[in-house]
Amino acid sequence: MKVINKKHIFAKENAERQIMKSIPFNDYYKEKLFSIPLFKELPDYLKSEILKRLDFRLQEINENTVILEQGDICCNLYVLLEGTLEVNIIDANGNEVLIEHIESPRAFATPHLFKKDNRFPATFRTLEKSVLLTATKDSTFHLISKYPDMLKSFLCVSGNCNVCTTMRLDVLSRKTIRERILVYLLKRLDKDTSTVKLTHTLTQLAEYINVTRPALSTEFNKMEKEGILKRKEGNYIELNRKAIKGII
Structure with a gap:
């Protein structure tokens, strides 16, 4: 019992x-x-x-x-x-x-x-x-x-x-970290602008796109050096639309 x-x-x-x-x-x-x-x-x-x-x-x-x-x-x-x-x-x-x-x-x-x-x-x-x-x-x-x-x-x-x-x-669904980052940013971009506000912290963004935090930071640094994006004050990111067209 x-x-x-x-x-x-x-x-x-x-x-x-x-x-x-x-x-x-x-x-x-x-x-x-x-x-x-x-x-x-x-x-x-x-x-x-x-x-x-x-x-x-x-x-x-x-x-x-x-x-x-x-x-x-x-x-x-x-x-x-x-x-x-x-x-x-x-x-x-x-x-x-x-x-x-x-x-x-x-x-x-x-x-x-x-x-x-x-x-x-x-x-x-x-x-x-x-x-x-x-x-x-x-x-x-x-x-x-x-x-x-x-x-x-x-x-x-x-x-x-x-x-x-x-x-x-x-x-x-994107295979590379770079593609995932750029798709995430482009989806949040207003039609007539090239600047987007990053509302997630890097840790949260890494979880969101299902990658590690170090890998995310490394890819951001690479893209900034290549002129694909530019990080600005206030968690804003400026995107180079012309450069992105060849990636996405």
């Missing part, structure tokens, strides 16, 4: 409560919620309907907490109202690969909510104390199916999420 250790169960539940604590929804978080692209352009009457009909809860989550794991089923609409998330996948070789950093306020994983295979393709972890809003799938579906403006907004946001995933895979 298996003996259940009630003290152990209580301790585990208490630890989970400390990691994720329910907090009240107030005007501050209301403003955050309606600043995200999913809800920002909706008419006022529809925003009122969202507050009335969306079945949601708010949680404060400690730093370095896994909130969703790769392979989990997506059962809710997720909106990060405060904090930053790190998104990683485990590849076929068992290596952890950085996909992106999610900055608040932002809805995330929206394409997976109504997919047939609605398992998360990645693991989401907090990098700092964060606030997460989760809304039930049924209440979200009710709003989307009833209000065309909500449907249009949801499809637009979901499409943008797929673009982010495609961008990441495009970087990882």
